[in-house]
Amino acid sequence: MDQKKSLSEAFLKLVTIMDELREQCPWDKKQTIQSLRPLTIEELYELADSIIDEDWKGIKEELGDLLLHILFYARIGWEQKEFSLQEVIEGISAKLVSRHPHIYGNVVVNNEEDVKQNWEKLKLKEGKTSVLSGVPLSLPAVVKATRLQEKAKQVGFEWENKDQVLDKVKEEMDELQAAIKKESQSEIENELGDVFFSLINYARFLQVDAESAMEKTNKKFIRRFTEIEQYAREEGKQLADLSLEEMDAIWNAIKKQTHGH
Numbered sequence: 271m272d273q274k275k276s277l278s279e280a281f282l283k284l285v286t287i288m289d290e291l292r293e294q295c296p297w298d299k300k301q302t303i304q305s306l307r308p309l310t311i312e313e314l315y316e317l318a319d320s321i322i323d324e325d326w327k328g329i330k331e332e333l334g335d336l337l338l339h340i341l342f343y344a345r346i347g348w349e350q351k352e353f354s355l356q357e358v359i360e361g362i363s364a365k366l367v368s369r370h371p372h373i374y375g376n377v378v379v380n381n382e383e384d385v386k387q388n389w390e391k392l393k394l395k396e397g398k399t400s401v402l403s404g405v406p407l408s409l410p411a412v413v414k415a416t417r418l419q420e421k422a423k424q425v426g427f428e429w430e431n432k433d434q435v436l437d438k439v440k441e442e443m444d445e446l447q448a449a450i451k452k453e454s455q456s457e458i459e460n461e462l463g464d465v466f467f468s469l470i471n472y473a474r475f476l477q478v479d480a481e482s483a484m485e486k487t488n489k490k491f492i493r494r495f496t497e498i499e500q501y502a503r504e505e506g507k508q509l510a511d512l513s514l515e516e517m518d519a520i521w522n523a524i525k526k527q528t529h530g531h
Contacts, residue, residue, distance in 0.1 A: 285355065288341040292349075303346055310339045322485050368392065390424040401425055412481045415470045432475035439468045494524050 291298040313335045320328030344355035369392050371377035372385065379385050390401050398404065401424060405417045422428065429435050442464045449457035473480040498520050502509045509517070 284337070285341060288338065288345055292342075292345050298342075301342065301346075303343060306339065306342060306346075310336070313339060318485075322482060322489070386420075387424045390421065410481070412466075412470060412484060415467050416474065416480055419471055419474060429471075429475070432472065435468065435472045435475050439465070439472055442468045494521060494528075497524050 293299070313332060317329065317332035317336060319325075320332050340358075341355065344353070344358050347353040347358075348355065367374045369389055370385075371388065371392075372379040377388065379388065393404060394401065401421045402418055405414060405421060409417065419428075429438070442461065446458065446461040446465055449461045470480040473483065498512075498517055499509050501520050502512055512520075
């Protein structure tokens with residue numbers, strides 16, 4: 271069977287299943303865009319977890335769940351006479367064509383940075399009032415900071431090299447220490463935020479995704495800490511029975527065994 275035909279049939283089958291569920295299942299019939307929203311966010315984070323772990327089976331499953339949610343919203347949009355699934359598909363197709371003139375037009379680009387810069391210029395022509403306007407307000411703070419910096423970069427608001435960014439990190443750390451000495455909680459919070467923001471910027475210059483790096487560290491902490499808990503249980507103790515020095519020694523032993531991972 272032709273691959274595109276097979277794909278089309280699989281997609282239409284899923285659309286049909288979504289329609290049937292919406293019409294016949296008591297739970298699906300009750301859902302609204304507001305009730306689906308937290309579930310969609312949860313599905314997206316489950317996909318993000320699978321990506322971090324490079325769990326391809328999990329990625330495949332979570333992509334399916336997200337695709338179902340997309341069809342669900344499109345079905346509700348059709349019921350509300352706001353838009354159809356076809357309009358959603360045609361809309362993104364038209365957007366991709368218009369924002370890739372180097373593929374579908376006569377624009378010449380040299381690298382991916384040229385593509386990003388053209389993308390932002392095209393969005394401004396489409397009516398965006400700011401290069402930052404496309405960053406969702408509800409994004410997690412680390413992801414949002416990265417996206418804001420990437421957006422600003424496209425119009426030239428960017429340091430020239432990583433040494434300049436590291437200097438900025440040190441400058442922000444000095445300002446934080448000054449705020450700590452003043453014992454001003456509001457200033458401490460403000461300056462600590464600036465430290466985080468500058469570190470995220472530094473991560474970009476090191477070609478590291480700050481959110482992924484932070485999540486990998488979170489997972490590493492969970493793994494090591496649960497091993498300390500396991501050690502305490504094997505010794506017939508509660509974790510609280512161990513001194514900080516004992517816990518730190520176990521931590522370092524675990525770290526050495528895993529070569530820092």
